[in-house]
Ligand SMILES: *[C@@H]1O[C@H](CO)[C@@H](O)[C@H](O)[C@H]1NC(C)=O
Ligand SMILES: *[C@@H]1O[C@H](CO)[C@@H](O)[C@H](O)[C@H]1NC(C)=O
């Protein structure tokens with residue numbers, strides 16, 4: 001659920017290349033498949049150019065994206081070195097670890113923890129204390145973490161599904177599979193409903209594509225082929241009996257591999273858990289199953305939902321295969337994913353997919369790996385905002401297994417009168433979106449969020465890291481963090497989290513409450529348009545739990561293209577944000593934009609990069 005944190009504006013000389021705090025988990029709809037699936041789909045076109053076919057192993061030239069930031073250690077003066085020389089601090093810290101009941105760190109880890117605590121923890125504690133703890137007593141700055149004593153609401157599982165979907169009229173089956181693979185869910189649903197294609201045929205098409213592109217994209221961890229054909233047959237049989245379950249009936253999709261599905265591995269992308277089988281059905285999987293959708297694959301998540309490095313490799317961007325997809329929802333850029341701090345926003349933006357990070361609590365997370373109980377959210381990655389709305393309608397709901405889930409009273413995104421809306425645009429909004437919405441009768445005004453809490457990023461760090469450590473306490477105690485795929489990521493952060501006192505965790509939750517009140521007071525519009533990958537905003541959006549739709553808005557040339565040109569591109573994206581519980585507003589605006597533009601319909605150039613830029617075979 002965490003994307004790599006973004007390339008920071010370099011305030012702090014830390015050694016993070018880019019590591020986003022956004023945790024996104026992805027469910028991957030084949031049709032909904034955006035980045036990776038899109039790439040997969042594109043690649044699946046099966047015409048085996050150059051005799052490639054199945055046998056041709058696609059090798060990728062050395063990735064140009066170097067993770068170099070890691071080894072740019074700040075210059076240490078002789079004086080500093082001397083200060084560091086006596087290991088008395090380390091000895092003192094080692095000694096005090098007995099009061100944390102955590103005497104298992106060796107000296108080098110203790111030194112790193114000490115440095116990290118000084119650099120990140122302590123300044124953040126001080127800042128948050130200034131914000132909320134200068135007065136003693138009272139409830140004036142309540143923590144955002146709520147305790148509910150009621151026993152009565154816990155056992156409900158809701159089954160709401162109420163949007164009125166548009167009907168795709170007169171859809172005809174394209175002659176080539178490639179075109180089928182890029183159709184929207186609504187269109188594919190119509191092909192199935194009118195029996196122009198069977199679910200089995202669709203499943204074949206998407207599985208072939210996944211297998212063709214996966215050697216390059218590394219987006220799939222496990223194919224769920226047997227299950228897929230079984231579910232496809234059920235969908236086809238039901239239809240033969242005249243029962244049609246709705247637009248997801250018979251539609252192939254993928255799930256981020258933090259989501260449990262019985263009988264198949266749920267690896268969390270991690271070497272430690274790569275053989276783990278969880279015999280439970282995640283709530284979102286149950287919902288998709290009952291809507292007739294067909295699970296074809298468990299998609300890549302970065303190890304323990306962080307960034308794009310997993311135990312089998314590193315997921316690539318179909319628009320530019322020399323680049324990685326970023327974000328923990330690396331594989332699902334065409335599916336259902338999750339975000340704690342950027343895991344939906346970053347990969348969707350990088351891969352040019354339309355995605356929704358819903359209001360916190362909208363989708364129950366039962367049987368999904370947890371990073372942070374107050375930050376994790378599940379949402380769809382699709383080819384369009386319409387498709388995201390369809391998937392959201394299917395997966396939303398409460399479940400006893402997730403006490404934070406609630407019945408969010410969303411309006412129907414297909415019945416929003418956008419001409420009654422006032423929408424703000426930030427300095428960094430994509431102006432094409434602003435112009436298009438304006439031409440559709442939306443009132444657009446310049447806008448700024450006004451808040452005084454400056455410790456947004458560190459509140460996110462404290463919250464996410466402490467919560468994650470609580471869930472992976474034993475993993476750290478047993479030293480499994482030494483096997484972690486990217487040593488500069490979770491291992492360092494979670495060791496540093498050992499030194500966050502409970503009282504400062506709570507102060508962070510109180511400061512977060514203040515931030516939320518300020519955002520609420522300054523949210524004077526119905527929605528706003530703005531950059532969706534800015535790290536501060538990713539932190540803010542996740543701490544507040546506000547929904548955002550990630551909207552592709554175009555493509556630009558890559559930096560340093562090969563001589564003679566290339567078809568590789570960098571995607572451009574913007575975000576449409578709405579207040580919590582108003583996901584339908586953001587979706588309606590994104591749909592309006594996509595109804596007259598085609599940026600979300602572009603296909604990645606994965607089979608043909610241009611005459612002078614080939615994937616070496
Ligand atoms: C501490 O443990 C790490 C990981 O096992 C190892 O790489 C490092 O060398 C150890 N440091 C010391 C001082 O033993
Ligand atoms: C911003 O918020 C502060 C504190 O909440 C308030 O005093 C100030 O007037 C606000 N500024 C604007 C431009 O709304």
Ligand SMILES: *[C@@H]1O[C@H](CO)[C@@H](O)[C@H](O)[C@H]1NC(C)=O
Nearest residue numbers: 012014016120457458461493
């Ligand atoms: C949050 O943690 C990340 C990862 O360790 C680090 O790069 C970043 O600088 C931290 N930010 C703050 C404000 O503490």
Ligand SMILES: *[C@@H]1O[C@H](CO)[C@@H](O)[C@H](O)[C@H]1NC(C)=O
Nearest residue numbers: 428531532533534535572573
């Ligand atoms: C959004 O913000 C990020 C981080 O500041 C920046 O790298 C990116 O170019 C911005 N995107 C757009 C579309 O302005």
